[in-house]
Amino acid sequence: MKNKTIVFGLLLALALPGLAAKIPDRPEKLTFPKLTYEPPNGAEYRVPLKSGPVAFVVPNRELPLVSISILVRTGKYNEPKGKEGLAAMTGYLLSKGGTRSRSAEELEERLAFLAAGLSSSVGDTSGSVGVNLLSKDLDEGLTMLREVLTAPRFQKDRIDLYKTQQLQAMKQRNDDSRNIERRELIRLAYGDHFFRSQVTTKASIESITEADLRGFHQAWFHPRNFVVAVSGDFDRKTMLAKLEALFAKWPYQGQVAKPVPTNKQFAKPGVYLVDKEVNQGRVDIMLPGILRDNPDYYAVQVMNDILGGGGFTSRITNRVRSDEGLAYSAYSYFPGGTYFPRTFVAGYQSKSRTVLYAAQIVLEEMRKITQDQVTDKEIETAKASYIQTFPQAFETKTAVAGTFASEEFTGRLAKNPAYYKNFRAKIAAVTKDDIQRVAAKYLTPDKVAILVVGNKEEILKGHPDHPVNVKSLTSGSLKDVPLRDPYTLEPLK
Amino acid sequence: MRILLGLFLVPLWLGAQQVAVKEHQLSNGMKVLLLERNDAPSISGGWVARVGSVDERPGITGMAHLFEHMMFKGTPTIGTKDYEKDIEIIAAQEKVRDAMRSEERRMREMWRRGEITDLQDPDQKTAEWKQLNEEFKKLVEDHRKVIVKNEFDRIYTANGGSGMNAYTSYDHTAYFITVPANKLELFMWMESERLLRPVLREFYAERDVVFEERRMRTESTPLGKFFESFNSLFWESHPYSWPIIGWPSDITAISKKQADAFYGTYYMPQNLTLVLVGNFKSKPALALAEKYFGRLKKGEGLPPDVVTLEQPQKAEKRFYAEAETNPNVDIYWHTPAFGHKDTYPLSVLAQVLSTRTGRLHKELVLGKKLATDTWAWQGARKYAGEFNMGAEITEGNTPEMAEQEIYRLIEQIKTEPVPAKELQKVKNNFAAAEYRRLSSNHPILMQIMRSEGLGNWREINEAGPKIQAVTPADLQRVAKKYFTKENRAVAVYTRKPGTGGEDEDPLLAGLDAQSKAMARKMSSSINANKNLEELKKQLAGLEAQLEQAGAKAPPVMKVIRTVLRNRIAELEKK
Structure with a gap:
């Protein structure tokens, strides 16, 4: 597998068109060796897991690090009216609100001790949960990841803190002209009724309950809505077995992902x-x-x-x-x-x-x-x-895995x-x-x-x-x- | 649990993750740093000039940065169709500009007398200046006929170069780009040519661009102007006191002649370091570097050193600002320069205090709920350093309350050794970062250039072991040494009245932040009180105090009186 598809060649024999040659007055007069490059082929990394998701697995033994990133088919467009902010809040608190076996404090403390990053978010048209850790801690990291995905605690004090922070951030909405610009640009470009314009309000954020968070999480965070990108220091076969275990026997049924709305309306001139x-x-x-x-x-x-x-x-x-x-x-x-x-x-x-x-x-x-x-x-x-x-699109192995996972997620890998x-x-x-x-x-x-x-x-x-x-x-x-x-x-x- | 501690203390540090940079020197004294990496078919290359805003003086503040912009304007063969005509027009433009400068001198005099109120206002320029400006604009029109716009950028772009940019800091200036692996010689040609014979064309339009950059970053953001002002308060004698982008008066006054002199003084090969990271072979790359950069003429000696030291601070400094922002407190302490032995424990300390599992977050955000956000970091500049801590304050509290809490945490560090496990957690993160930083060429290039610009590229390898060697006693020692009252400057920000964001009782409008916090606390206790008798007693006592104080009564007392009256009325209704 090693470097199988990332092919580039430099004809170094030609690299030095004579050090003795005079320096020309214009760069067009320089000659350069030929550079050939073929991009990696996504199909070679693609593994449809028996437990549901499609994964892109790219080993790289250079550094003792592993990165796992899970894309989730959900987004802001799934927010019910009056609950604006629910998607982002669920995304954030999934990994910041503790799990069944660990409080938020315990989880954060353990991750910090391992120098591991575990993060989660939900944006407009996708969600993401990821872990980046030293390969020696892979098994423990996967256990924590599984718990975050299947049994988040949504601890009450963390919900309250998140709400306080959001209200605090809201107060600054008119402070910086840049923020005003961003907000109004979306309204004008996509219309007041498009989902991207349904901005969080004080009332909407305050109305969100733990039950809302659980509902959103259990509806969309299901292996069939996942696409996975994995890269780093592991053996491919072993990793595949670990991934199967990570997504097996999911405790929730979940819902089939809904299509992203397209009812945008551009402003009048x-x-x-x-x-x-x-x-x-x-x-x-x-x-x-x-x-x-x-x-x-x-x-x-x-x-x-x-x-x-x-x-x-x-x-x-x-x-x-x-x-x-x-x-x-x-x-x-x-x-x-x-x-x-x-x-x-x-x-x-x-x-x-x-x-x-x-x-x-x-x-x-x-x-x-x-x-x-x-x-x-x-x-x-x-x-x-x-x-x-x-070639920069594939500069690192993490980028290779991530790019193809994103292609799969958005459907282009199948279509084109x-x-x-x-x-x-x-x-x-x-x-x-x-x-x-x-x-x-x-x-x-x-x-x-x-x-x-x-x-x-x-x-x-x-x-x-x-x-x-x-x-x-x-x-x-x-x-x-x-x-x-x-x-x-x-x-x- | 304490007994089990030992189990967790398996050190993560392997001490092996060195960045295998090789150092060389060209015949003219220019330093070359090479790092071969073969992950991708590209090379990230750049060079550092050991010059920054500290090397300026009042009158030309902003010069290092403006000059950095000018380095993209080309050479005798890049950027023009007709070099002779090109320099002829530039010379003619300078003549007109000299005349404009005399007029600007006169305008500054008029400003001192109050005859002009705003030197930037286009409507207040003198008739003479406007006349000269028309002449200048004509020369600009002529110039456009021989200029090839942004050709320096276009050549790189057409050859697959990307991310071409530069930055100027207080201490150094760095230029960088990523090119396909087969274009190393193009990089050598382009970078050595612009160093060898830069042509500072379109100087005055670029000066306007920089002024727009200043408006964008400093003047039109909620806190930019306050940060700039606070920085000047913090640094007294050291040239760190002026902003990198320059004072507005200076940006509009810098001349091309001054820029030429600046180039002559600081852009000599002994003051430069070339850095390459990526897919190349060192031996031929070094030979190419000698061929191209070896052409730069060695200067006589080194450029002048920065001799002005920061005076030890004599007293605490405090800065109160009303701004379009949530209330916050931002505290700075003077700390030593890059590479000083105390910077390692200070960096560790910053991590003990910051992050989501750090002490500030645990105490101020999760525990006392005084803040929604906290921060702590140690920043070493080349000639001196700074340590910063701060917090954004929650509704109903004051910046001063968080400030006191921060001081309490500092005293705790001074008196109680940081537990071994907590220290190990921080060290583990430093160790893991040694791997994470090696992701791809460009970020590695940036780390090398920054470290070199601050004084020594080798720090990227040498800092790690020093961080791992930090002990709890080191942390106590530096905390005692640097975190003193006399050594700090404190910025307290409160929301400018009438700028929105307030959702409070209209009763509290007009009170200062501290009174507001007090009023809110008292209101909530009054409104929770169901004992009518007690409330009436409180009201009577307050009335007596108000009468005694007369006109001098603080407004918050009247607010409390209203709250009491309302509560009493409410209870009596029931």
Whole structure:
């Protein structure tokens, strides 16, 4: 098994094109040895366990460490109305609230003594439970992991502490303009009714009981909803036997995982402004996004890389940051969503008086890329970057196990098992026409919605050298978004 | 249970997990550190300049960081289509900028007299300045015609380079990137070229970028400006007292000429260390390093040393801030510099106190429920260190209450030896971290560069055994030595009134945090009291006190009076 599928070769004979050779004036004149690389094949690590889950098992004897990570088919979308926060709370307390045989204190103390990490969480569309420990402690770690998964205690004082901490964190919801930006961005990008916008409130967190936690846990934390990634210092066969035991004879029936909702709704065009007393405005220029299995996905990635995803080599960074010095960070991202289209965002932070001017520049760049073909140099650079940095996805054995577990979890391994094998060829096939086509298709100016968080008066005043009318930016109007009560999230007057 | 202790004390420390870095030196004095690793077909490479914000002076604070930004602007052949025209325009720009600087000097005078209120306000610039700025903008337009934008980054990107970045700290500056294993020579070419002949083009636009970075990190965050101010209070004589990013007045005043001088003083090969981690062979890599970096001209002697020492603190310092934040207390003590023998027990102590099974969490969060979060860490900088502890306070309590509890825990450390099992738990975690840190090339590179920047890369291997040798007596010794009242500075944060987050009784509005906590405690006992007679007696006593105090009566007394009256009325209704 050792290094069977991670293949790369360097022809070192060519590595030194003569130390005596003169140093050229441009790096293009250097010659480099050929580097070949084939990505690992997920199928080779895949083991459907008799006890339910599919596991990806990647031994690595270099260091005396073992990492086990269990992905769980559940998420925030399973929260009943009025119980917002239940998913995250269950996820957190699963490993922090004790188990049948050990109190929270005893469990934490023992883990700390072994220098082992045992953590759990539930996010929007997945849950995760993981343990990372020294291989000498593997058996004890697995015993603790089994108890955490099957018999969590949800100790009362830990429930109370978690609630106190959440309420404490809630108080800070309007303190940092970044937090306001994140919250409002989700509402605008996905709509008030989408599950991602159902934010925890004081009432919802206070209403959650131990019974709610047990209900959520027993419904979803079942081996048939698990995908497992294991890597590190073990013998493969022995590990497989241990994993079978870990998931055998589950005490609960559990429910079949529900599909993630897709009923998102993108905001109406316009500029949405939250007034907040800070000297720098935070801006997000948004458009409805795409799914990652959209056939345009590869062209969209290359296009976005040229537009604003490629750091200093991309247009938005060049104009907003390097040319004009208007922002430290200016970027765009266009991720393909796994379950629902993920929003396109071009964003930056700029001093109040230049917020609108920078928005105008970003919108101009978005228009330009739909109107004119990108240059040969731009497309070649972007494609080469995707292709040559590709091996990093599998840099460590933990990454190999984790990447394929995630592919299994999201269904792509079944649907498109050659995704990684073909990735570089798909990127290489993208043309300048493709880029212009997808830019025109997805960067539609009439749909643009802009979120601005900052000092309203100063922002609308604009800069004397670069006057911009806020109404000219979108096809909609300027809308004031009030701050929200940190506990209820109802708009404040 | 105590008797069984011995069973748990199997030491985890194997002492064998050395990072097998090999040290070399080029003919010009530049240090080279090589670590071969063959997990992935890539190399993480970087270099450290032993210069940071401590090497600045008032007037050019922020220079080390701004210069780091300028190192990405290219060379005579990277970043321009026409180098001659390029430097011609840069020279012309400097002329206009000199004139603008004279005007800025005049504007500062006007500011001193109050004729200008805000030097940053575009509306308050003088007509002369605006005129010169127009001239400058024209030169920028001309310059754009010969500039090849961010070409330095583009070349790396097109060759599979990733994660290109740099950071500036108080003590050192580090530049780094990951390249495919076959592009080692490209790395050598690019990094040596920019060190050999950097061209600081687009200097003034980059200065504006840095100012936006300052707004982003320091000015527009709830606590950034307070941390900056507190840091300046904590460090008195040492140059650690100014922020790495620089004072706003200085960022807008630094000139390209000053940046050129800074480069000449600090970016000489004897002051640099090159580090490679990844898939390469050391012998040819070292030969390439000599070929490329060997071109850097050896400077005359070393750059100036930092001679100003921090004055021993004479008295406790206290800092009270009302901010958009939950109440918290943040305490700093002066501790010794990186590599000092006391830093190892201090690091162990920080772990005894922090983490979820540490003493602060157990006592303040789980036990007394004074805090929702606690922290403790020992930070060694190159020239001096700091130890920090703090807590975020729960509703109904004050930062000062947590502060006293922290001092109680410190006294406990001083007087009672830390039990063997507790110490072993902490050491086990240090030992396991020796393995965990070896996950992949980039994080290893960062550890080596940081350690080298702080004074000695060998610490990544030498610190481990020293940590494992720490005894309970060492912990007591350092606690007594450093955790004194005179050696500390305390920041107390309370929520700025009217910034939300309050869910309290409107009665308490306007009270300071301590009074609020007192009022809440008393209210809850009053509202739990069913004895009408006793309450009436309390009210009468309070009325008498209020009368006596007159106008000087603390507002909290009136609040309590209202609470008492309400409770009495409530009970009488029943």
